[in-house]
Amino acid sequence: MKFARLGPIGQETPTVFHEGRHYDLLTLTADIDGDFLASDGPERARVALEAGWLPEIPNASALRIGAPIARPSAVICIGMNYAAHAAESGSLPPEIPIIFLKTPNTVVGPNDSVEIPPGSTKTDWEVELGIVISKRASYLDSPDDALDHVAGFVTANDVSERDFQMAVSGGQWSKGKCAPGFNPTGPWLVTPDEVDFQNLSLKSWVNGEIRQDSTTADQIFDVKFIIWHLSQYLALEPGDLVLTGTPEGVALSGRFPYLAAGDVCEIEIEGLGRQRQDFIAHEKAAK
Structure with a gap:
């Protein structure tokens, strides 16, 4: 799976990138951070994506691409x-x-x-x-x-x-x-x-x-x-x-x-x- 964060600095939306489209992860997590990764977040995202539960982000190609992880501790x-x-x-x-x-x-x-x-x-x-x-x-x-x-x-x-x-x-x-x-x-x-x-x-x-x-x-x-x-x-x-x-x-x-x-x-x-x-x-x- 591919994860990304889109939007202005400090206001990025967590997404999963699949077959050229970005899907919003805000129903699962506030950000792609340590808590998300440590709590089996990628697997939960996969299940939600396959079930069709994640909304596609409109105009994703026009949005700034942030770092795909929130600020790390190190x-x-x-x-x-x-x-x-x-x-x-x-x-x-x-x-x-x-x-x-x-x-x-x-x-x-x-x-x-x-x-x-x-x-x-x-x-x-x-x-x-x-x-x-x-x-x-x-x-x-x-x-x-x-x-x-x-x-x-x-x-x-x-x-x-x-x-x-x-x-x-x-x-x-x-x-x-x-x-x-x-x-x-x-x-x-x-x-x-x-x-x-x-x-x-x-x-x-x-x-x-x-x-x-x-x-x-x-x-x-x-x-x-x-x-x-x-x-x-x-x-x-x-x-x-x-x-x-x-x-x-x-x-x-x-x-x-x-x-x-x-x-x-x-x-x-x-x-x-x-x-x-x-x-x-x-x-x-x-x-």
Whole structure:
């Protein structure tokens, strides 16, 4: 199943997307959030959809697409999880997963504009497979237990400011990861039964020119291992978002220019949908 949220920022309607149409889920849940995912919400939605109980949303194509999950309690990210990306970053492939955090308020709609932060000269793109958690995962016994805790998968753009990330990091990466809008997510949350998640094509484009073209089969640490590994150090809660790393082809490689105001970035993951962001200059709010 594919879940989405449509409407203005802060007023999104939860929907299920089926055969090109959006169906309203407000009779089942106020939002696509941890409570919905942990209470067997996707299965209840499937039953209601098949029974014809859900009204179709008129003019759905004219509505803004929000992130397919409400603001998570945490966004946990895996760094350098593709060997070629580690190499273009000047690093050896990691022997254990590298973890960093993004703030939950970075999560925005897949087509929302992204402001380049003041003083930024190295804003970068990163197409990533995202995992959404369905129930609490803490101290799992093995990677084989991981999928019992996964609600589904999303397309995500782990937008980064490399100078903030590296030069003024203070020893960690999150300064370059947490500017407003730095985590476009969606358009859909797709349940695991519809996703061959370890064999998905990932691509990105800037101004129509291809940048990244890889597959999740090239991950160093796979989805199951990542969830198990994280559970040994923190508790993943329903609705949390885990980003699994990006393949080669980013501006950090030195092969491409960094993003500037007026640039358009598009990313796509097979079966999970496509995004498009206009990158714009930061404008200070009026005092």
